Amino acid sequence: MAKGGLPLTTADRPTGRPAVVLDQRLRGTTFVSLTPKRVLNPPSATGMDYWSLNPFVGCEFGCTYCYARYTHRYVVERAHDAGKLTDAEFADYRGPHGWEAFERRIFVKEQVVGALAADLKRVPVGATIVIGTATDPYQPAERRFRITRAVLQHLTRCEGLSFGIITKSPLIARDRDLLVRLQQRNELQVHVSLITADARLARKLEARSPVPAARLRALRKLVDAGVNAGLIVAPVLPGITDDLAHLDTLFAAARAAGARFVHAGALRLYAAVRDRFLPVLGEHFPDLVPRYQRAYARQAGAPREYARALSRRIEKLRRKHGFKNESTMVDRYRPARIPVQGELELRGSLA
């Protein structure tokens, strides 16, 4: 994932009946039914210039830098306000620190196809729809509930649209038959998300995400099937994954996996992310905590000079590894406020 901060809208409002528990895992994850009347978030509601769809609310992968935790809080508060969660359930669905429930109380958008069919009537020809802007559409719940597959099956009826999918999961390779069909009459970009090829580092930062090698194998399967797929490196973490050698390794891995493109962007430290990410940063990279606190003190985006230097580094690596600098729907996202210049510097040489 990786991605912009998206307010949930009418597409995610709990409606109808009390919360229904669909499944529970031994480790404590609970899957709860959500039956929204709408599933496509329009650009006017999110501030993005594309439509978005998220089959789940919450994500078991539990990345420490994930900005989407607040989207879960929104749904829980709406459900409580609507009388669908008792006070005790509300406390449980919020979690003691406000971020745990995002990883362990997953809302599953059942009956998605009916809502999608109705919503598609509002989408103009040529519009872009991105799946997985706030939560991963191929997180473990998808293996059980197959909501994303149902969405793709319906979308294969469309033509003249542009689709994007963002995921960290190799499970997406399961659906390459549908992805191939989808791009026959529409544009499609599949972004396999990977911030590091170092499995041990990934485990520190992403509690339960698939190992990097599995994601790269999935990328290879997609490309071999003819799907327009590439790598998204987001967020690039200042002082941790932004050095030239680290990024070079990722670009080389993307090239070896047959990626059609590589995109990258620096960390955005939204308020909702700080409670989860900064303690982990303190545990594994204590020297970086003061730098992050100062650099992100006044804005969520990375400091302007840092972002520019990172862009130059990414462009240099694109050229080295033979990737074009193509615009994507992910590139079109911009933070609401322009970051001010800060003190972070790229790790390693800028040469």
Ligand code: SF4
């Ligand atoms: S994979 Fe899940 S937890 Fe990780 S950034 Fe994406 S939505 Fe957030």
